[in-house]
Amino acid sequence: METLMAYAIGVLFGCAVYMMLRRSIVKLVIGLIILSNAANLLIFAVSGMTRGAPPLIPEGLQLPEGAVADPLPQALVLTAIVIAFGVLAFSVVLIHRAFEVVETDDLDQMKDTDT
Amino acid sequence: MTDPNKKIMKDNTVILHTAALALLPLQLLFSVFLLLRGHDEPGGGFIAGLVGAGAVVLYLFAHGVDATRRIMRFDPRDLLGIGLFLGTVSAFPALLRGEPFLSAQWWIFDLAGTEIKLSTVLVFDIGVYFAVVGTILTVVVSLTEAEE
């Protein structure tokens, strides 16, 4: 399972970088989305995966029964997803506005501030 | 974009139109259920906020921005403000008891035989709920208005 995840993460990072290097700003944003998903999956995979054992303590007990999944990576991923969601909402508005103002989605046409 | 008939999905299908009317209160109720369930079990402000915002967004797709603004009665930005305010304020009561910021404070009392648990955590969660609903609606409403 870990090996499979490692490959999946690798492919996701590869796709993200490929998309980000393309000229269209829409593809750039898609690349950013994939990138954040790849990072989230990495956190999830690297901190060890346990199957089917939610980290909940049954009523009346002080400790969980048996081995449970580590809740912290899940909390981290959840936080990261929420943040990525906010950033994504902003990026979508940004490229929409940028398209309206610059009237192109070609990054090569957006060089006014570089020189 | 200039074609007035291309308003997004307005008056498109009778099914969506009717379903959105029926689903709106149900989904809002469900979101409140999720919010309060988050007390001891899976659930909570964030997911409840998503469900609640989903209800309004569905209505918006079916009936358009103007109708949605009418049923919302107030600006989503106010919701966002109130939500963030509740969330931030819930950090302070701990100070009055001389504990670190954000320490949870609980008030447990009996109401006709039922145990009612109130806490700063609940206040925080309600704040998250409003903030999530407010954010999503602000973004979706302004994007839809820009399209139209």
Added chain:
Amino acid sequence: MSTEVALPVFIPLLAGVLSLMLWRSRKWQRRLAVLATGLLLASTLWLLRSTLDQGYVVMQLGGWAAPFGITLVADLLSAVMAVITGLIGFAVALYSLGTIPDRHEKFGYYPLMHLLLAGVAGSFLTGDIFNLFVWFEVMLLASFALLTLGGERAQMEGAIKYVTLNLFSSALFLSAIGLTYGLTGTLNMADLAYKLSQVEHTGMVNVVALMFMISFGIKAAAFPLFFWLPASYHTPQVAVSALFAGLLTKVGVYALYRLFTLVFVGDTGYTHTILLWSAALTMLTGVLGAAAQFEFRRILSFHIVSQIGYIMLGLALFTPLALLGGVFYLVHNIIAKTNLFLISGLTYRLLGSYDLKKLGGVYRERPGIAILFLISALGLAGIPPLSGFFAKFLLIRAAVEIEAWMAVVVALTVSFMTLYSMIKIWAQVFWKPVPDAVDATRLRSRERDPGMFWLLTPIIGLAALVVLFGVWAEPLYQVARDAAEQLLNPAGYIEAVLGVTP
């Protein structure tokens, strides 16, 4: 109980929320902005006072003990940075009253400003590496929105680069956090400092260290990852530029200081050599970029990059004196650089341009403003008796002591070229006569401009600090020395956070 360590985070947060709730009333938002940033400054001074007394101020948020909960912790470096945040926040809030157009205020300028300050203060005061990521994102989201406020073409083009590179760096940061957690099972920085030294697989530790370095390098605008900065910093309102110039990149530098003195100190021969080269090249490329520019704020933007190099040099040399110089330089640079940006807004108000070719004659008409510029500019270049002199002197002396001649040569050369750039601005904007095609009625008019008070007050205040830290450098020197000492002895930090000696 140490409330003072949480206040610098919660005051701007609460102010931002209140400001958002008052979004209909611009008048109240403006009053709140001044009040809240003033309170922020006061609370950070309180924090500095207690840090000087106790060494470390720690709060476990929500009462969850470290390393399980989130810790807020201030050592002297954090406290000094927090004070600077309060100071710059207050100065920029005053300046905003006179410069921010109505429609920007309407679109939420003040809530975003408070949120940005909360993010910056949170980054300085947190003791948990994931929490650092969260504060970074708070700060970035606010900065994205501030950068695009107004929605002009240049802003959009600059913002796309800024957003992309910063999000890329955040993703890298997040991945590095994930790998760190996989290696050690903890995210508390004090706990990490101990547990990472126990990890057997040192190659992996170096990989993670480099991922952090690259990610913070992007945020700090270090070579070769700085291109987003000069592409975007000159596009928004000048108050926003000044706030960014003073604080944002410095958060990246602070994170480098924190991690590479506390956590990743196992293989300094490897990591700090990379930092040294990066620092030298950052200084050089920044200053060379500035030499080619003819726009007021773009020159200053490239100089931000070059100054970042100096601050990184302090960390890279990694001796007590070098770190002392680095901390001193951070304080000096934030004040001088912010002030130069504020002054660029002043000349823009008088002559309506940032292009050096379309500016001129300010010295003849308004000698006071010219003097204020000269103080900050010469301070930045490092002319005695201004604050930059001691900052550079300490750094270069530290480099001489460990015979890092390459660093000495680069630092001195870059210093001269900084002076060249500042003289160029001086000659073009202040010394030469007003160009014929330029409308200089505002410059020449003798009428009192009521908005001018809000612009001049923060500029005079910051210029006074540049002089003060030069002529009376002793107190800042002592604080910086103690901060450097704490950085080199992480045991105190670890003990303060975890409550046990490792």
